């Protein structure tokens with residue numbers, strides 16, 4: 001496994017922009033930190049983090065064509081928000097180009113951008129690491145999200161989805177409804193916990 005990781009790093013360094021590569025490495029290490037905290041598999045987490053943006057070197061227009069060429073089904077939402085498609089195409093690349101067979105790793109790559117209801121632990125780890133990694137600096141709520149990430153992962157996913165939906169709606173961008181479904185799911189968990197306090 002260690003050799004696979006090192007070879008993957010070399011390959012991604014060649015393909016991704018320096019900033020994207022830096023983000024990729026940061027995400028893979030934050031994935032391992034969250035895995036230590038929540039008892040997930042360290043190697044699966046590092047691998048999923050490393051490959052989460054492997055399709056980022058294709059632009060939004062190109063990525064639709066790439067998916068169509070491979071007969072990857074695209075929802076009408078994904079066609080309207082192609083920015084989310086690097087996750088779906090990334091999972092395809094991870095399987096077919098990088099030879100990853102582990103379905104849990106492929107699903108964590110697949111759902112890292114929109115999230116989905118009832119995510120696996122590995123999916124939540126990659127989704128969260130992508131948002132909190134130390135090179136990120138845009139979102140105002142990062143300090144609180146970073147601390148919640150290591151206290152309550154479901155609550156952290158809820159806060160990230162809430163912030164992302166507010167950001168996208170504020171900008172007037174089209175929202176892939178998968179994030180809305182994920183938000184509704186994690187909001188229920190958030191409210192159930194509040195009721196218990």
Ligand SMILES: Nc1ncnc2c1ncn2[C@@H]1O[C@H](COP(=O)(O)OP(=O)(O)O)[C@@H](O)[C@H]1O
Nearest residue numbers: 081083084112113114130164174175176177179
């Ligand atoms: N449900 C959604 N609909 C539309 N855009 C979304 C959705 N969820 C996330 N995005 C946007 O997709 C972009 C890529 O997100 P993400 O994969 O998390 O970041 P990155 O690729 O930089 O690691 C971000 O600008 C984010 O706001």
